Amino acid sequence: MSQPDAHDGDHGHAHHEPGFFGKYIWSTDHKMIGKQFLITTLLWLFVGGALALIVRWQLAYPGSGAEAAPEMPIIGSILEAMYGKASITGDVYNMAFTMHASVMIFLVIIPMLVGAFGNFCIPLMIGARDMAFPFLNAASYWVMWPAFALFGASFVIDGVGGAPASGWTAYPPLSYLAGDGQTLWCMGVILVGSSSIMGAVNYITTIVTMRAPGMRFFRMPLTVWSIFITSILSLLATPVLTSAMIMLILDREWGASFFIPAGLSAGLVAGDNAFNFASGGGNPILYQHLFWFYSHPAVYIMILPSMGIASDVMATFARKPIFGYRPMVYSIAGIAGLGFIVWGHHMFQSGMNPALGMTFMLSTMMIALPSAIKTFNWLATLWRGSIRFTVPMCFALSFVSMFVIGGLSGIFMAATPVDIHIHDTYFIVAHIHYVLFGGSLMGAFAGIYYWFPKMYGREMNRTLGYVHFWLTLIAFNMTFFLMHLVGLGGMHRRTQDPYAKYVYIDGMLPMNKAMTHGAILLGVTQLILLFNVLWSMWRGKPAEANPWKANTLEWTATPVKPGHGNFGEFLPTVYRGPYEYSSPEVEEDWLPQNKDLNAATK
Amino acid sequence: MTPLNRRRLASLAALALLMGMLGGCAGDPLGWLPESASPEADEVDELIYLIIYVTGVVFLAVQGLLIWFLFRHRRKEGVAAKHTHGNHTIEMVWTIAPALVLVLLAVYQADLWVRLKSKVPEDAANAVNVRIFAKQFEWNFRYPGPDGEYDTADDLATVGVLVMPIDRPVLAELRAMDVLHSFYLPNFRFKQDAVPGLNQEIWFRSNKLSADRDTVKNREGQDVQLDYWDIVCAELCGNAHTTMAGRCYVVSNADYEAWVAGEPTSVKLPGYSKIGAEGTSMGDLWTRWAWQDENAATGKPRWIKNKGMPFSGVDDRGDDEPSEDGEDDF
Numbered sequence: 001m002s003q004p005d006a007h008d009g010d011h012g013h014a015h016h017e018p019g020f021f022g023k024y025i026w027s028t029d030h031k032m033i034g035k036q037f038l039i040t041t042l043l044w045l046f047v048g049g050a051l052a053l054i055v056r057w058q059l060a061y062p063g064s065g066a067e068a069a070p071e072m073p074i075i076g077s078i079l080e081a082m083y084g085k086a087s088i089t090g091d092v093y094n095m096a097f098t099m100h101a102s103v104m105i106f107l108v109i110i111p112m113l114v115g116a117f118g119n120f121c122i123p124l125m126i127g128a129r130d131m132a133f134p135f136l137n138a139a140s141y142w143v144m145w146p147a148f149a150l151f152g153a154s155f156v157i158d159g160v161g162g163a164p165a166s167g168w169t170a171y172p173p174l175s176y177l178a179g180d181g182q183t184l185w186c187m188g189v190i191l192v193g194s195s196s197i198m199g200a201v202n203y204i205t206t207i208v209t210m211r212a213p214g215m216r217f218f219r220m221p222l223t224v225w226s227i228f229i230t231s232i233l234s235l236l237a238t239p240v241l242t243s244a245m246i247m248l249i250l251d252r253e254w255g256a257s258f259f260i261p262a263g264l265s266a267g268l269v270a271g272d273n274a275f276n277f278a279s280g281g282g283n284p285i286l287y288q289h290l291f292w293f294y295s296h297p298a299v300y301i302m303i304l305p306s307m308g309i310a311s312d313v314m315a316t317f318a319r320k321p322i323f324g325y326r327p328m329v330y331s332i333a334g335i336a337g338l339g340f341i342v343w344g345h346h347m348f349q350s351g352m353n354p355a356l357g358m359t360f361m362l363s364t365m366m367i368a369l370p371s372a373i374k375t376f377n378w379l380a381t382l383w384r385g386s387i388r389f390t391v392p393m394c395f396a397l398s399f400v401s402m403f404v405i406g407g408l409s410g411i412f413m414a415a416t417p418v419d420i421h422i423h424d425t426y427f428i429v430a431h432i433h434y435v436l437f438g439g440s441l442m443g444a445f446a447g448i449y450y451w452f453p454k455m456y457g458r459e460m461n462r463t464l465g466y467v468h469f470w471l472t473l474i475a476f477n478m479t480f481f482l483m484h485l486v487g488l489g490g491m492h493r494r495t496q497d498p499y500a501k502y503v504y505i506d507g508m509l510p511m512n513k514a515m516t517h518g519a520i521l522l523g524v525t526q527l528i529l530l531f532n533v534l535w536s537m538w539r540g541k542p543a544e545a546n547p548w549k550a551n552t553l554e555w556t557a558t559p560v561k562p563g564h565g566n567f568g569e570f571l572p573t574v575y576r577g578p579y580e581y582s583s584p585e586v587e588e589d590w591l592p593q594n595k596d597l598n599a600a601t602k
Numbered sequence: 603m604t605p606l607n608r609r610r611l612a613s614l615a616a617l618a619l620l621m622g623m624l625g626g627c628a629g630d631p632l633g634w635l636p637e638s639a640s641p642e643a644d645e646v647d648e649l650i651y652l653i654i655y656v657t658g659v660v661f662l663a664v665q666g667l668l669i670w671f672l673f674r675h676r677r678k679e680g681v682a683a684k685h686t687h688g689n690h691t692i693e694m695v696w697t698i699a700p701a702l703v704l705v706l707l708a709v710y711q712a713d714l715w716v717r718l719k720s721k722v723p724e725d726a727a728n729a730v731n732v733r734i735f736a737k738q739f740e741w742n743f744r745y746p747g748p749d750g751e752y753d754t755a756d757d758l759a760t761v762g763v764l765v766m767p768i769d770r771p772v773l774a775e776l777r778a779m780d781v782l783h784s785f786y787l788p789n790f791r792f793k794q795d796a797v798p799g800l801n802q803e804i805w806f807r808s809n810k811l812s813a814d815r816d817t818v819k820n821r822e823g824q825d826v827q828l829d830y831w832d833i834v835c836a837e838l839c840g841n842a843h844t845t846m847a848g849r850c851y852v853v854s855n856a857d858y859e860a861w862v863a864g865e866p867t868s869v870k871l872p873g874y875s876k877i878g879a880e881g882t883s884m885g886d887l888w889t890r891w892a893w894q895d896e897n898a899a900t901g902k903p904r905w906i907k908n909k910g911m912p913f914s915g916v917d918d919r920g921d922d923e924p925s926e927d928g929e930d931d932f
Contacts, residue, residue, distance in 0.1 A: 090841030167838050173798055174781040174840060261799025284782060284797055318675075324688035327697075349784065351797040354719035358712055365704040369697070375664060376696040377688075382671040384684035389676070397672065404664050408657040415707065416715040418650050421635075421791040424784060424836040488634040488650070490788035494838040501847035502834065503826050504636055504788070507819035582683040589682060 028134035029564055033141050034120030035455055038448070040144070041112035042530060048108055049523045051100035056479075058088045058096075060509075060516035062497040093496035094165035099155070101168030102185065106192045107151065109440050110298070111144060113305040114196065114234070117447050118203055118227045120455060124554035125224050127212025127572050127594075129565045132205040140198035143191055150188035154181035167494060169295070172259040172287050176252055183252055186245040193238045193245075196301075200231035200238075207231075212553065212594075214574035218329070219593065221552050221578040222322065225329050226308025229336045233297045233304075237340070241294030244287060257282040288350055292343035300339040302436060303403070304332055306443020307374060310396040312578075313446050314378060316550045317393035318385030319589045321579035324377040331370035331377075338367040348416050349423045357416045364414035371407045375400065386582070386589070390548070391465035395446035398473050402438025406431055409484065424494075427487025433480045445472070448533065453547050454554055457561035458540030464532045471525040478518030482511050549590045552578045556592035639789040639810040639831055639852065645714050646791040652710075656703065718792075722773065722805055729773040729805070730766055730858070735891060736776070736783035736796040738840050741833055741848040742887055745874075748862060758862065758874040759888065762848040764833060765871055767858035771807040779890055784837035787850060795837055801894070812852040813869050829869070 027033065088096070119137065123130055131137045155163045162179030164170065175182050207228045211220070220228075250256035260282045315322045322328060344352060344360035378400050387393070409431040413419050422428065445468075452460045486508045491498060499506040546555040554562075557572035572594035580591035630638070630647055632654075638644050675683075723729075733752065735742040743764050747756035766772050776785055778796035785804075786793040792806045808831070817825035833848030849872075857867040 090844065094838070094841060094843075165841070171782055171838075174838065177781065177840075283799060285800070319683040321685065321687050323686065324693050327688070327693050349793050350795045351800050351802055354715065357715055357719065361711065361715070362705070362708045365708040366701070368704055369701050372700045373693070373697055377693075379664065379667050379671065380688075380692070382668070382675060384686075385671075385675045386677045386681060386683040387672060387675050389672075397668070401665060401668060404661065408661055411657055411704075411707070412650070412653055415649060415653060415711045417646050417711055417718060418653060420718065420793050421646055421650070421788070423793055424786070485634055490636045490834075492786065492834055492836040495844035497844050499821065501845060502832055503818045503820055503828060504832065506821045507823075509821035582685045584685055 026138070028130070028138045030119045030123050030131045030134070030137060031455070031562065031566075033137050034116050034118075036141050037111050037115035037119060037144075038455075039533075041108045041116060042533065044103055044107040044148075045112075045526065046530070048100055048103035049526060051096045051103065053519060053523055054088065054096040055093065055100060056516040056519040058093055058496055060513040062499055062509075088496060090496050091163075091165060094167075094494070095155070095163040097494060098164050098167050098170075099151070102164070102189075103151065104436070105168060105298070105302070106189060107144075107148065109302045109436060109444070110192070110196065112444050113302060113440060113447075114199055114203075114227065114230060115141065115144075117223070117305055117309065117444070117451075118199060118231070120451060121223055121554065122203055122206055122227060123210070124454070124558065124562065124566055125221050125552055126207060126210065126215050127553050127557065127567065127574065128206060128210035129567065129571070131202050132210060133202050136198050137202050140195045140202065143195045143198070147188040147191035147195070150184045150191065154184040154188070157181050157184060169288075169291060170248065171291075172248060172251065172284050175248060176260055183249055186249050186252075190242050190245050193242045196234045196238050200234040203227060203231040204235065212571045212574055215553075215593075216574075218326065219574055219577045221308070222311040222325075222328055222332075223305070223308035226304040226311075226332050229332050230301050230304045233301050233336050233339065237294045237297040237301075240290055241298075244290035244294070247290075248287065251282070259284050259287045285347070285351055288347050288352075289343070292346045293340075296343040296346065297336075297339045299435065300335055302440045303443075304335065306399060306440045306447075307332065307403075309443045309447040309450070310399045311378070311381075312550075312552070313392045313396040313450050314381055314400075315579045315581060316450075316548050317388045317390055317396075318382050319388070319581045320381055320385040321577070321581060322377070323380035323383075324373075325577065325579065327373055328377055331373045334370040335367060338363060338370070342367055345414060345419070348419045361414055361416045365411070368407060368411060368414070371403075375404055375407070390449075391460070391462060391469060392446045392450035394466070394469045395442050395449060398469070399439060399442040399446060402434055402442055402476070405481075406434030406439055409434060421490070422487055424492055425487040426483040426491050426493055429493050430480050430483030430487055433483070437476060437480070442472075445469075445529065448529075450548070451554075452533070452536065452540075453543035453560075454558070454562070456537050456540070457543055458536050459543045459547065460532050460536040460540060464528055468525060468528040468532065471521065471528070475518050475522035475525055479515050479522055480518075482515050486511055549588075551580055551590055551592050553593055557594050636788045637810075637816050638791070639812075639815075640791070640806065640808045642714075642718060642806070643789065643791040649711060649714065653707070656707065722803075723771045723807065725771060726773060726805075729771040732764070732766075732772055732774045733891065734764075734774050734776045734785060734796070735887060736778040736785065736835070736839075737887070738780050739835070739842040739846040741785070741835075741846070744888060744891075745862065753888075753892070756876070757888075758876065760872065760874045762833075763872045763874075764848060764850045765858060765861055766808065766850065766852055767855045768811055768852050769807065769809055770855065771805050773803065773805050776802045776804050777891065777894065779887070779894075781839050782837045783835050783839050783846070786834040786836035787831060788834060789831045793836055799894070808850075808852040810852065811854065812850065 024032065027036075119131070122128070157163075158179040158181055163181040164175075164178060164185040166175035166178050166182065170182065170185070207220070207224060211217075247256065247258040251258050251260060261284070262281055311322055311328060342360060342364045344356055345364040348357050348360070409427070412422060412427065413431065449460055449465055452458070486505075489504070489508060491505050491508055499509055543560060545558065545560045548555065550556070553572055553574070557567055573596070574593045575596055576591065576593055578593055580593075582589045583591045585591060585597060629644075631651070635647055635650070638647060717723075731746055731750075731752075733744040735744070741762050741764070743760045744752070745758040746752045747754065747758050749756055776794055776796050777800070778798045780798065782798070783796040784793060785796055787806060790806050790808060792804075794802060794804050796802070812831050813829045815828055815831065817827050820826050830849035830851050833850050835843060835846035839846060851869075851871055853861070853867065853869055853871065857869060857871070860867045861871050
C-alpha cells in the first residue's frame with residue numbers, strides 16, 4: 001500500500017510521519033481504521049460466500065433420488081475422495097449454513113457498514129479532525145481479530161462434528177448439545193458485540209460533540225444521521241445479545257440451566273451418545289426473546305446505514321435535494337424506535353403466548369410505514385432530477401428497488417396467520433436476502449464505489465463497475481426471487497436433502513438448481529469487485545478532490561487524499577444543508593455546505 | 603375496431619382480470635401453494651392472496667415509477683433538476699394512507715389468528731385426542747385408545763404416522779423431549795414449534811381424505827400419487843433434521859374407528875403398537891412424558907443427570923437419582 005503521493009495532502013499540522021507499523025497497523029486515524037474494516041470485511045465476504053455455495057451446491061445436487069451418483073460436479077469427486085460419499089453430511093451442511101449466516105452478519109455486513117463507512121465518513125462529513133476516542137476506535141477494529149480467530153477455530157476444534165451447527169440463531173437446547181465449536185462461536189459473537197459497542201460509543205460522542213461550526217444536527221448528511229441512530233441501536237441492543245451468549249456459555253460449560261428445562265433427555269433411544277440434560281428449570285423460549293431482542297434491531301443496524309448511503313448517493317447523482325429531508329430523519333428514528341418492539345414476530349410459532357402475536361403483528365405492520373415513507377421520498381427525489389447513471393448511482397437505485405421487494409415480503413411474515421404457513425420456509429430466506437443482500441450489501445457497494453476516490457485518491461474502473469453491477473443484479477434475482485415461490489410451496493429451510501423424504505419438495509429440485517446456478521454466478525461476480533478494489537488502489541486513474549461535484553464536507557473541504565487531521569489549519573464552517581443541488585442561488589448545479597456566498601460577493 | 607375501442611376493451615379486460623383475482627381469492631389461482639386440505643388452510647390462503655394483491659399493486663407502482671423516472675429524468679443537456687426540498691401535504695398523504703392500509707391488514711388478520719391458536723374449535727366435543735412427542739428424529743403419536751383415557755393398557759402408539767378422521771378436529775398435546783422441533787402440516791397450513799418443557803395444546807382438522815390427494819410432481823416432472831399428507835419438522839433439530847418426516851392419513855370416520863379398534867379398514871393404513879412395558883423403547887418414551895408431568899407438578903426434576911462436566915469427563919448416566927455429591931462434577 002505504498003503510494004508515493006500518499007502524503008501529498010496538506011496537513012497543516014506538524015505531525016511527524018509514522019512508519020509502516022504506525023501507519024497501517026497501529027494507526028488511530030479514523031480513515032485508516034475505516035479502510036482496515038473495509039478490506040477485512042471484503043475478504044470475509046468471500047469466506048461467507050463460499051460457505052453459502054456449499055449450501056446451494058448441496059441443494060442442487062443432493063445425492064439422492066433417481067439420478068445417478070456422482071451428482072455433484074467437481075466438488076462431488078473431492079467429497080467422494082474425502083468422505084466416500086458424493087454429497088455433504090448433515091453435520092457439514094448444518095455447519096455451512098450456520099457459519100455462512102454468522103460470518104455474513106457478524107463479520108461482514110455489520111462491520112462493513114458500521115465499522116468501515118461509520119469510521120471513514122463520520123469525521124469527514126461532520127467536519128471533525130478524528131473520532132472522539134481514537135484509541136478506542138483502533139481497539140474496536142483489533143478486537144475483531146480474536147473474534148476471527150475464534151470463528152476460525154470453531155471449524156476445526158472438534159473435527160467437522162464440533163463446528164457450530166445450530167443455525168446462526170443458536171437456539172438451545174440444540175446449541176447446548178453442540179460440540180465445543182459452539183462455545184468458541186459464542187465467545188466470538190461477544191467480541192464482535194464489544195467491537196460494536198466501542199464503535200457506537202465513539203460515533204455517538206463524536207457526532208454530538210465534534211461537529212464543525214455551523215454543522216447543526218439538521219444539516220448533517222443522511223449517512224451520518226443513519227449511522228448516528230444505528231449506533232444508539234447498537235449501544236442499547238448489543239448488551240442483551242452479550243448476556244444471552246454468556247448465559248448460553250454458562251449453560252453449556254457449567255450446567256447453569258438458564259435455557260434448559262427439567263426432565264429432558266437426548267439421544268436416549270438412539271443409544272451411544274445418549275446423555276441427560278444437566279439440571280433443569282430453564283426455558284428455551286427465554287433465549288429466543290433475548291436473542292431476538294438484539295437480532296431484530298440488528299437487522300436495522302444492517303439496513304439503516306445503507307439507507308443513508310443510498311440517500312446521499314441518489315441526491316448527488318440526481319442533482320436534486322433529498323425530497324423531505326426531515327421526514328427521512330424522522331423515519332430513521334421511527335424505524336429504530338419501533339425496531340425494539342417487533343422482535344416477537346420471529347417467535348409467532350415458537351410457543352410464545354399467541355395473545356402476544358397480536359401485539360407484535362401490529363407493531364411489525366407499523367414498522368413498514370417509515371420504510372414506505374423513505375421509499376416514496378427516494379422516488380420523489382428522482383422525480384424531475386437530472387439523473388447520472390454512475391456506478392454508485394446504479395447500486396443505490398438497485399438498493400431501492402430490491403429493498404422494496406424485501407420490505408413488501410415482510411408484510412407476509414407480519415401477518416400472523418400467513419406466517420403460520422411461511423415461517424421457517426424459504427420465503428423467509430428470500431426475504432432476509434432481499435433485505436441484507438439486496439438492501440445492505442447493494443448500499444455498501446454503492447458506498448464503496450462512491451467514496452473510493454476519497455479513500456485511495458484514485459478512481460475505480462468504471463467498465464468493471466458496470467459489469468459488476470449488472471451481473472450482480474441479474475444473478476441476485478435469479479438466486480433469491482425463486483425462493484419466494486419454493487417457500488410458499490412449503491419447502492422448509494435448513495434441510496440438507498428435503499427431496500428424499502418429501503415428494504412435493506422433490507418437484508422443486510429444478511428450481512433449486514436454477515437458484516444454485518444463480519448463486520454461483522453471484523459469487524463469481526463479486527470477484528470482479530475485489531479485483532477492481534485492489535487494482536484501483538494502485539493502478540486506478542488519479543482522482544480529483546471532488547470528482548462527483550458533491551456538496552458534503554468530505555469532498556469540498558479536503559484535498560484529494562486527506563491526511564491526518566483531515567482538514568487544513570482551520571475547520572470548515574458550514575452554511576447550509578448537505579443537498580443544495582441545482583440551487584437557483586448559484587450558477588453551477590451544486591452548492592457546497594461550506595461555501596460562504598456572502599464572502600464570494602463581497 | 604378503432605384504436606380507441608381496442609384500448610377501452612383492453613382496460614376493461616384488465617379490470618375484469620383484477621376483479622376476478624380479487625373475487626376469486628379462495629383457492630390458489632397462481633398455483634404456488636401446496637394443495638389445501640383443511641378449511642383453515644383455505645382461510646389462510648385467502649389472506650396470503652390478499653397480501654399478494656395488495657403488495658403486488660404497491661410493487662408494480664413503485665418499480666414502475668422508479669423505472670419511468672429513471673428514463674424520463676435522465677440527464678439531458680440544458681435541462682436542470684428541479685430545486686425542491688419536499689412538500690408537506692404529500693408527505694402527510696403517503697404517511698397516512700399506508701398507515702391505514704397496514705392497520706386494516708393487521709386488524710383483518712387478527713380474527714383468524716385468534717381462532718387458530720388461542721381457541722378450541724366450536725365442535726371440540728367431537729374431537730379426536732392425540733399426544734405428539736417429538737424427539738430426534740421422529741414424530742411419536744399416542745392415542746388414548748378405545749377407552750378414551752391416556753396411560754391405560756389400550757393406548758395406541760405410532761411412530762411417524764398420524765391417522766385422523768375427516769371433518770373432526772384433532773386436539774393434540776405437543777411436546778418435545780430433547781431439542782426444539784416444529785410440527786408442520788403444509789397442506790393444513792398449520793405449524794407449531796414443539797418446545798422442551800412446554801406442553802402445548804393445539805388443534806387442526808382436515809376436510810379432504812388423504813387418499814384423494816392430487817398427484818404431486820417429482821423432480822422429473824412425473825406425477826406421483828400419494829395417500830397421505832406430509833408431516834414436516836420445520837425447526838432445525840440436528841444433523842438428521844432433514845429426515846424427520848411423518849405421514850398424516852386422513853380417513854373416513856368409520857375407517858378411523860375401525861383402525862382404533864384393530865378391525866379391517868377400507869383403505870390401507872399402517873399399524874400401531876400397544877404401549878409396552880417400561881424398558882422397551884416405546885414404553886421408555888412415554889414414561890418420559892409422565893416424568894415431564896411430574897416435574898411440572900413438583901418442580902423437582904426426577905431425571906437429573908450430568909452432562910459430563912468439562913473438567914471431569916464424568917458421564918454418570920444410568921443413575922436415576924440426583925447425584926448427591928454434585929460438586930464433584932465441577
